[in-house]
Amino acid sequence: AGKKGGAAESKAPAPKGKANSLQVRKQGSKQFADLQVGDDVEAFLGEHPYVKGFLPHAEDAELYKQHSETGFPETPNLRRWYEHMESFTEMERSAWKSFGA
Numbered sequence: 001a002g003k004k005g006g007a008a009e010s011k012a013p014a015p016k017g018k019a020n021s022l023q024v025r026k027q028g029s030k031q032f033a034d035l036q037v038g039d040d041v042e043a044f045l046g047e048h049p050y051v052k053g054f055l056p057h058a059e060d061a062e063l064y065k066q067h068s069e070t071g072f073p074e075t076p077n078l079r080r081w082y083e084h085m086e087s088f089t090e091m092e093r094s095a096w097k098s099f100g101a
Contacts, residue, residue, distance in 0.1 A: 045077035049084070052099040060085060061093035 041051055041063070050056050051063055064085040073079045085093070 042075045042077050045081050049081070051081070056088070056093075056096050058096045058098040058101075061096050064093065 045051065048054060050060050052059055060081075064082065067073055067078075067082055073082050
């Protein structure tokens with residue numbers, strides 16, 4: 001009986017759970033939780049689904065309304081976020097609480 005070869009035996013160990021990565025990102029997002037006008041929302045949305053982190057807030061609804069009046073965003077992360085915001089009804093968006101409330 002020789003050595004058994006095969007792909008199953010040569011697999012590298014699975015990476016640690018995605019939950020760990022998610023927790024790190026959530027903790028990191030706290031430093032950006034106070035986004036103000038003029039901050040780089042485009043860059044923030046590259047790492048977060050909403051303008052205040054990982055949950056929708058009234059600030060998302062407010063920015064969505066602004067873009068609805070001024071035009072479709074041209075940058076990729078804002079465009080993705082805007083299209084996602086369109087999936088919510090006006091009633092849903094109006095029910096979101098302000099960040100920190």
